[in-house]
Structure formats: C-alpha cells, structure tokens
Amino acid sequence: MKRMSAEHQNSINKSKEKIAKPVLLAVLIAFFALFPLFVRSPYYLHILSLTFIYTVAAVSLRTITISGQFPLAHGAFMGIGAYLSALMAKFWGWLPLLCIPLSALATAVIGMLVGFLFSRLRSLHYAVGSLFFGIGVIYIIYAFPCTGGYTGMMGIPRLFQTADKMTYYYFFLVLALISIVALYRFEFSHIGTILKAIAQSHLVASSVGINEAWYRILVNGVGCFFVGLIGAGYAHYNMAMSPTAFNFMATLWLCMYVLIGGINSFAGPIIGTFFLFLLPEFVRDLQEYSPYFSALLLLIVIFFMPRGLVSLPALLKSYFLKRGEGERISNVSGS
Amino acid sequence: MFLEVKGLTKRFGGLLAVNQLDLTVNKGEIAGLIGPNGAGKTTTFNLITSVLQPTKGRVIFNGEDITYEKSHAIARKGIARTFQLNPLFGDFDVLQNVSTAFYISDTSNLFDMYFNTNKHRRNQKMIMEKSHEIIKMLGLEQVKNVLARNLPHGHQKMLGIARALAAEPQLLLLDEPIAGMNPDEVEAILKAINKIHEQGITVLVIEHNMMMMDICNRVIVMNFGQKIAEGTPQEIRDNEEVQSAYLGGV
Amino acid sequence: MGLLFNTVINSLILSSMYILAALGFAFLFNMLRIFNLAHGAIYMIGGYIGYYFIVELGMNHWLALLLTTLLVAAFGMFLERFLFRRLKGDFNLNIMACVFVAVILQTTVNIIVGDKTMAIPSFAEGVFRTALFSVSYERLVTFAAGLFLLGAIIWFVNKTRIGLQMQAIAQHRDGAILQGIDINRVSAVAFALGCALAAIAGIFLGAYLRLSPYMGDLMLTKVVIIFMLAGAGSITGILITGLILGTLSSVLPVFISGAASDAVIIAIVIIILLIRPQGFFGYQVEM
Numbered sequence: 001m002k003r004m005s006a007e008h009q010n011s012i013n014k015s016k017e018k019i020a021k022p023v024l025l026a027v028l029i030a031f032f033a034l035f036p037l038f039v040r041s042p043y044y045l046h047i048l049s050l051t052f053i054y055t056v057a058a059v060s061l062r063t064i065t066i067s068g069q070f071p072l073a074h075g076a077f078m079g080i081g082a083y084l085s086a087l088m089a090k091f092w093g094w095l096p097l098l099c100i101p102l103s104a105l106a107t108a109v110i111g112m113l114v115g116f117l118f119s120r121l122r123s124l125h126y127a128v129g130s131l132f133f134g135i136g137v138i139y140i141i142y143a144f145p146c147t148g149g150y151t152g153m154m155g156i157p158r159l160f161q162t163a164d165k166m167t168y169y170y171f172f173l174v175l176a177l178i179s180i181v182a183l184y185r186f187e188f189s190h191i192g193t194i195l196k197a198i199a200q201s202h203l204v205a206s207s208v209g210i211n212e213a214w215y216r217i218l219v220n221g222v223g224c225f226f227v228g229l230i231g232a233g234y235a236h237y238n239m240a241m242s243p244t245a246f247n248f249m250a251t252l253w254l255c256m257y258v259l260i261g262g263i264n265s266f267a268g269p270i271i272g273t274f275f276l277f278l279l280p281e282f283v284r285d286l287q288e289y290s291p292y293f294s295a296l297l298l299l300i301v302i303f304f305m306p307r308g309l310v311s312l313p314a315l316l317k318s319y320f321l322k323r324g325e326g327e328r329i330s331n332v333s334g335s
Numbered sequence: 336m337f338l339e340v341k342g343l344t345k346r347f348g349g350l351l352a353v354n355q356l357d358l359t360v361n362k363g364e365i366a367g368l369i370g371p372n373g374a375g376k377t378t379t380f381n382l383i384t385s386v387l388q389p390t391k392g393r394v395i396f397n398g399e400d401i402t403y404e405k406s407h408a409i410a411r412k413g414i415a416r417t418f419q420l421n422p423l424f425g426d427f428d429v430l431q432n433v434s435t436a437f438y439i440s441d442t443s444n445l446f447d448m449y450f451n452t453n454k455h456r457r458n459q460k461m462i463m464e465k466s467h468e469i470i471k472m473l474g475l476e477q478v479k480n481v482l483a484r485n486l487p488h489g490h491q492k493m494l495g496i497a498r499a500l501a502a503e504p505q506l507l508l509l510d511e512p513i514a515g516m517n518p519d520e521v522e523a524i525l526k527a528i529n530k531i532h533e534q535g536i537t538v539l540v541i542e543h544n545m546m547m548m549d550i551c552n553r554v555i556v557m558n559f560g561q562k563i564a565e566g567t568p569q570e571i572r573d574n575e576e577v578q579s580a581y582l583g584g585v
Numbered sequence: 586m587g588l589l590f591n592t593v594i595n596s597l598i599l600s601s602m603y604i605l606a607a608l609g610f611a612f613l614f615n616m617l618r619i620f621n622l623a624h625g626a627i628y629m630i631g632g633y634i635g636y637y638f639i640v641e642l643g644m645n646h647w648l649a650l651l652l653t654t655l656l657v658a659a660f661g662m663f664l665e666r667f668l669f670r671r672l673k674g675d676f677n678l679n680i681m682a683c684v685f686v687a688v689i690l691q692t693t694v695n696i697i698v699g700d701k702t703m704a705i706p707s708f709a710e711g712v713f714r715t716a717l718f719s720v721s722y723e724r725l726v727t728f729a730a731g732l733f734l735l736g737a738i739i740w741f742v743n744k745t746r747i748g749l750q751m752q753a754i755a756q757h758r759d760g761a762i763l764q765g766i767d768i769n770r771v772s773a774v775a776f777a778l779g780c781a782l783a784a785i786a787g788i789f790l791g792a793y794l795r796l797s798p799y800m801g802d803l804m805l806t807k808v809v810i811i812f813m814l815a816g817a818g819s820i821t822g823i824l825i826t827g828l829i830l831g832t833l834s835s836v837l838p839v840f841i842s843g844a845a846s847d848a849v850i851i852a853i854v855i856i857i858l859l860i861r862p863q864g865f866f867g868y869q870v871e872m
Binding site: 182185186189190191193194196197200201203204205206207208209210211212 | 384386405406407408410411415416418422423424425426427431434435436438439443445448449498499501502
C-alpha cells in the first residue's frame with residue numbers, strides 16, 4: 001500500500017518535471033534573448049559572450065569524457081581552431097564567416113588524428129598523453145613566427161563590420177544554442193549510448209562487436225569540432241590573442257567548469273561555466289582577489305556537493321524533506 | 336569445421352598458460368570445456384576472441400583465419416562471449432545492456448539521428464522489439480528497468496548471456512555461467528542454454544563444475560594448458576586421467 | 586673543454602633538482618593515487634618563502650633552507666589532514682582540491698609580489714679554477730646538495746621503517762592496511778615529504794635560475810614527464826628518466842633554439858609514451 005502511494009507520488013513528480021524542464025529552458029532562453037534590450041552595458045554583453053564561448057568549450061569537453069577518456073588538451077584544441085581561423089583570415093584574406101567552419105572542420109580532423117594516435121592509451125595514460133600534446137601545441141605556436149609567438153597575434157580580421165557588442169552577443173548566443181543542442185542530441189543518440197557503454201567496460205563493449213577505438217576517435221572529432229568552432233569565433237571576436245589563453249591552465253579551468261557543475265550531467269558544464277564566470281563579477285572591485293572566490297567555490301563543491309552544482313536541488317530537497325519529516329515526527333509524539 | 340583451434344599457445348613470461356591446444360567445435364552442438372582451476376580455459380577464450388594475442392597457433396572460424404582480427408570484428412563475424420567477472424555495463428539498466436549491442440547494426444546515420452527520420456524510428460522500434468524478445472526468452476522481464484549493478488548474482492549472469500545474444504552470434508562462448516549459484520538459478524541457466532541451442536546457436540561452455548556436463552554433447556578436458564581428454568560426458572566421467580586431474584592431481 | 590664541462594654540470598644540477606621534485610610527486614601518486622597538480626605551485630611557494638627568509642630577513646642560506654623545508658612540510662601535513670584525507674581517494678575531487686591549492690598559492694604570490702621576477706642570492710660566491718676548467722662554487726654547492734639529498738631520500742625510503750611502509754602501501758594498499766600499517770600516519774609523512782622536496786627544489790632553482798609566479802607551471806610539466814616516463818610505482822625509474830630529461834633540456838637548447846627545442850622534447854616524450862604506456866619501469870594504471 002505504502003509502496004503504491006510512493007510510486008504514484010513518483011509518477012506525479014515525473015510528470016511535473018516533464019513540464020517544468022521545458023518551461024525553465026524557455027524562460028532561460030527568453031531571458032538571454034531579451035537581455036540586451038534591457039541592459040545596454042557593453043561590459044556585461046562582453047562578459048556574457050565570453051560565458052557562451054566557454055560554455056560550448058566545457059560542454060564539448062564533457063562530451064568526450066562520456067566515452068571514459070579524459071582529455072587534457074581541450075584548451076589547446078580551442079587554440080588550434082582559433083589560430084587556424086585567424087591565420088586563414090589574416091594571411092589569405094578569406095571571409096571570417098567562412099574561416100570559422102573551415103577551421104572547425106580542420107580542428108575535428110586533427111582531433112581525430114590525435115584520438116587515433118592515442119587510441120591505445122587508456123585512463124591516466126590517455127589523459128597525460130593528451131596533456132603533453134596540448135603543451136606541444138603551445139610550443140609549436142611559439143615556434144612559428146607567423147603566429148606572433150610569445151607576444152601573441154594581433155590584427156585578426158573582425159567577424160562583422162560592426163564593433164557593436166550586441167551583434168556579437170546574439171551571434172554567440174545562437175552559436176552556443178546550436179552547438180549545445182547538437183551535442184545534446186549526440187549524447188542521447190545511439191552513438192552516445194555506445195560511448196557510455198565503452199566507458200563502463202571496453203572489454204565487454206568490444207565483445208558485442210563495438211569498435212571501441214573508432215568510437216573513441218569519433219567522439220574526439222565531434223568534441224574538437226565544436227571547441228574549434230567556438231575557438232575560431234573567439235579569435236575573430238577578440239581580434240588579438242596569445243597562446244597563454246590556450247595553455248594547460250586554460251584546459252584545467254575548462255575541466256573545473258565541468259567538474260564544478262557536475263560531470264555526470266549534461267547541464268553540469270553549463271551551470272559550472274556560468275557560476276565560475278559570473279561569480280567574480282559580483283566582486284569586480286576586488287579584481288585581483290577574484291581567483292580566491294573561484295577557489296572558494298571549488299572548496300564548497302568539493303566538500304558539500306561532490307557530484308557538482310547540478311546536485312544542489314536534490315540535496316536541498318532531501319535536506320528539507322528530512323527536516324519536514326523530523327517536524328512531523330515531533331508533532332506526533334507531542335500530541 | 337565450424338570453429339577450429341590449431342596448436343594454440345600462450346606464454347606469460349615463464350608460464351605456458353595454453354600449450355599446443357587443438358580444439359574443434361562442430362556446428363549445432365553444445366560443447367563443454369572443463370578442467371581444474373588454472374587449466375587455461377579462460378585464457379583459451381581470451382585467445383579465441385582476441386582479448387589476448389596468442390604466442391603461436393591459429394584460430395579458424397567458418398573457414399576463415401581470425402587469429403589476428405580485433406575483438407569487435409570477431410564478435411561481428413558471429414562469436415559472442417560472456418565474462419567470468421565484470422560481465423556487464425553496470426550503469427545501464429537491463430534493457431539498455433541488451434539493446435546497446437544492437438545499436439552497432441543500426442544503419443541510421445547522424446543525419447537520421449538528428450532529424451529523427453522514419454528510417455531511424457523504424458530501426459529504433461526494431462531494436463526494442465528484438466531486445467524485448469531476448470529479455471523475455473531469458474526470463475528477465477520483471478527486472479528490465481533495474482540497473483545492472485543492482486541485480487542479484489544469478490540475474491547478472493543471465494544478463495551477461497542476454498547481452499551476448501544481442502550480438503546475434505552463431506557461436507556463443509560462456510565462461511563459467513553457473514559458478515557460485517544456487518540450484519534454482521543453475522536450473523534456470525541450464526534451461527536458457529538449451530533454449531539458445533534450440534535456436535540453432537552453437538555453444539561452447541567453460542565450467543569446472545562437473546554438473547554442467549549433463550547438457551553437453553561433447554566434452555573437452557584441459558589441464559596445465561593442454562587437452563587431456565575428449566568425448567561424451569559419460570566417457571569423460573569414466574576417464575581415469577580426468578579423475579586424477581580433478582581429485583589426485585591438485 | 587670548459588663549455589663541455591659546464592654543460593655537463595649544468596645538466597647534472599637540473600637533473601638532480603628535477604628528480605627531487607619528481608620524487609615528491611611520485612610519492613603522492615604511488616601511495617595515494619593523487620595526481621598532484623599543485624606540485625608546481627608548492628615548488629614555487631618554496632622558492633618565495635626561501636627568498637623571504639634570505640633576502641627580507643637576512644637569514645643564513647642553510648638555516649633558511651631548513652626553515653622553509655619544515656614550514657612547507659607542515660603545510661603539506663595540514664593539507665593531508667584537513668583536505669585530502671576527507672576526500673577518501675575520489676580521483677575527480679582530488680584533482681579539484683589540487684587546483685584549489687594551486688590557485689590559492691598562485692593568487693597569493695601574484696598579489697604580494699606581482700609579476701616581477703627576482704632571484705635568491707647564490708648559495709656560494711667565487712669560482713673554482715683548475716688548469717682544465719673553471720666552475721662557480723654555486724654550481725658545485727648546488728650539485729653537492731642535490732646529490733646529498735637524493736642519497737638521503739633513497740636511504741629513507743629503503744632503510745627506515747616508515748619508508749618501507751610507504752613502499753608497501755604503494756605496492757598493495759589493501760594488503761598493507763590489513764598488515765596493520767597506519768595509512769593516515771604514512772600518508773601524512775608522504776605529503777610532508779612530497780611538499781618538502783618540491784620546496785627544496787624551489788629554493789635551489791630559485792637561486793640557480795630565477796623566481797617567477799609561473800615557474801611552477803614549467804616545473805609541473807617536467808615533473809609529470811619524468812613521472813610518466815619512469816612509470817607509476819617506480820623510484821629507480823625516476824632517477825634515470827630525471828637524468829635523461831635534465832640532460833636533454835640543457836643540451837638540446839645548444840643545438841635548437843627556444844620553443845622548438847621544447848617542442849622536440851615533448852614530441853620525443855609522446856612517442857615514448859605511445860610505445861611504452863606503462864613507462865620504462867612502471868606498471869599500467871587502471872582507474
């Protein structure tokens with residue numbers, strides 16, 4: 001009897017969730033779509049554009065991790081996309097809007113080559129192998145004079161004719177939405193299921209005929225395509241960049257966005273990026289101290305939300321439910 | 336000849352785990368591979384399915400040399416297997432465990448997937464039907480939405496078989512399917528193996544439990560990496576060498 | 586002749602310091618499976634604390650070295666007790682904790698000293714001359730100190746009770762716990778030792794090269810390279826790969842300039858990793 005009612009409750013909750021999620025999503029998208037109409041400050045539009053860019057990078061990083069590999073070169077792949085597009089536009093004079101998808105494709109190909117090269121490495125060995133690759137990419141950028149080397153690259157052609165932040169804001173909003181939807185559909189397709197199976201046991205996966213090496217290479221290609229895309233967009237938006245934006249620390253911060261948000265959930269990296277990007281904005285006066293706030297957030301997540309910020313609603317719910325139950329029990333005993 | 340293993344040898348450092356093993360499996364039979372612990376039975380399976388590479392020897396399946404094929408290619412050619420340990424996708428439920436194997440034969444591409452074309456929907460429906468069929472046949476219907484790692488041991492072993500069947504094999508290799516089970520569960524597994532056999536799938540089963548022999552047509556006995564006897568279950572039971580391997584030899 | 590000799594001693598000094606830092610990193614990974622991304626930051630903070638003691642407080646070099654080592658070792662024990670022990674070996678959480686420590690240390694140094702580079706005054710003045718070559722006393726002293734410390738560490742790991750316990754845990758954690766080894770105590774020692782070694786390397790290289798808030802990132806790369814090439818679980822391997830990397834990074838720049846030489850080293854490392862994922866002397870890590 002009790003179980004029945006619990007199941008019933010569950011189904012009600014589920015149908016509630018089914019309505020609540022799309023509504024929440026629609027509200028969020030509407031909020032960001034209407035935001036520039038109310039807030040004209042170029043500074044906030046700039047910060048939000050950057051947030052969109054890094055959200056895509058973090059989500060695409062997480063997409064690779066569902067196959068059980070943890071790449072530590074994602075920042076470098078963003079750099080590959082950015083530098084390729086910038087070089088094409090600057091030296092060959094191609095239209096930036098053409099360079100961006102081209103360099104995204106090139107990044108995907110490089111990502112698949114690296115995935116092929118490292119396909120026999122697993123777990124920590126794969127992570128460190130890709131870490132070395134990322135470091136190597138930065139050295140290569142330093143070594144070629146056309147990239148500007150240590151001082152960075154300047155005079156990258158602008159994406160649109162205008163310098164108006166609002167145009168770029170909408171561009172990145174749309175690009176981020178498209179990328180996120182594409183990655184979402186990818187993860188919850190049969191390919192995503194196969195990747196998750198490989199993550200759980202590559203032995204079992206290949207025993208039922210899954211070519212695990214090929215699928216791991218494929219997911220590298222997909223993840224790198226989107227990070228290359230957004231990296232290229234970043235290059236033409238910023239118009240100047242230096243390799244330090246794509247070094248190991250940058251990769252590590254991408255990993256932090258994913259881990260803080262919650263690596264087991266698709267929404268995790270999105271939430272993580274928004275928190276880590278927007279939190280320091282509340283303490284903008286203390287700019288040089290702002291890393292402390294990010295670190296503090298890390299500490300809070302480590303100790304109180306080991307499954308990431310996405311687990312916060314569930315944690316709060318169970319906390320209040322427990323308290324509610326406690327009150328009910330004390331009421332009963334009181335009467 | 337359906338599956339033929341010729342002179343298979345695997346050396347781990349100084350240890351000969353499998354030594355000059357010759358083995359044949361005929362189409363449509365249930366063959367048993369028995370032997371005491373450490374006789375090299377699981378290593379033989381790992382060599383057949385390319386989880387390990389042999390030091391020497393050849394594996395021929397349907398007249399084709401598959402010794403150096405990759406594991407997944409061998410599975411696609413029609414040899415599926417279960418594992419002694421770590422047999423499942425633990426974070427998937429029972430249905431997903433079975434349907435994942437079907438996805439590889441799904442012909443819909445990324446375009447179909449993104450735009451949910453008719454073809455994609457049809458394929459999805461077919462996969463679900465086939466998965467349900469297998470789950471029903473093996474009696475896992477009641478637990479089809481339970482996460483694999485939360486299943487009791489008997490069901491986990493059964494799910495291992497279900498997942499292997501989803502690869503649509505001609506030859507099924509079962510690695511100790513009844514180890515550590517209670518009599519009811521053993522009976523269920525034996526029945527399942529018989530059902531699978533009736534569908535025309537050849538079975539090669541490892542078991543160092545002598546009980547398994549009753550359902551085999553033919554039994555091969557290994558000890559110290561070598562074949563020491565071969566014959567009907569009755570012959571094997573009467574064989575003195577086998578008896579000493581089990582009783583006196585250890 | 587003089588150039589050759591100086592290159593050799595240069596590479597030996599770099600090697601010994603790389604090895605010291607890499608040993609500290611390896612202790613933490615082999616025993617606790619912590620991939621200590623904060624190792625570079627601790628190396629850096631060691632250098633700056635040493636600078637503070639020597640330059641600001643005007644202390645004797647060796648006294649400052651001792652005090653810094655003790656201080657950083659205590660910091661390591663503090664981290665183990667109040668941060669890492671609570672995470673119970675969860676790999677992702679450990680990584681986040683390491684980044685937390687690194688960010689805190691790096692930001693603090695950035696705020697206090699800013700971007701400007703400085704150097705610890707050298708440990709010894711003057712030049713040692715013979716008929717064939719001349720070499721500064723500083724190099725000789727650094728080299729001797731590195732050699733002495735390496736010997737001390739190897740003695741500690743192989744001959745003392747707690748060192749042997751560390752090895753036991755590295756080889757088989759559960760077995761060691763069943764044997765009654767107090768894992769918390771040994772972990773605390775491993776943390777103290779790991780951080781102390783990084784700090785020592787930081788002071789010596791801070792005097793030999795220069796101090797900068799970003800020196801830790803470079804060191805972390807070198808340490809990870811040495812550790813991976815040696816292989817998890819191997820101490821001897823670290824001595825050898827450390828020597829190889831130290832030699833390569835001081836010899837290659839003679840032939841290839843700047844970033845290209847670093848790129849060549851990384852390429853070599855990747856190739857070795859692909860051929861032998863388990864490193865030269867270690868075992869494959871499954872996680």
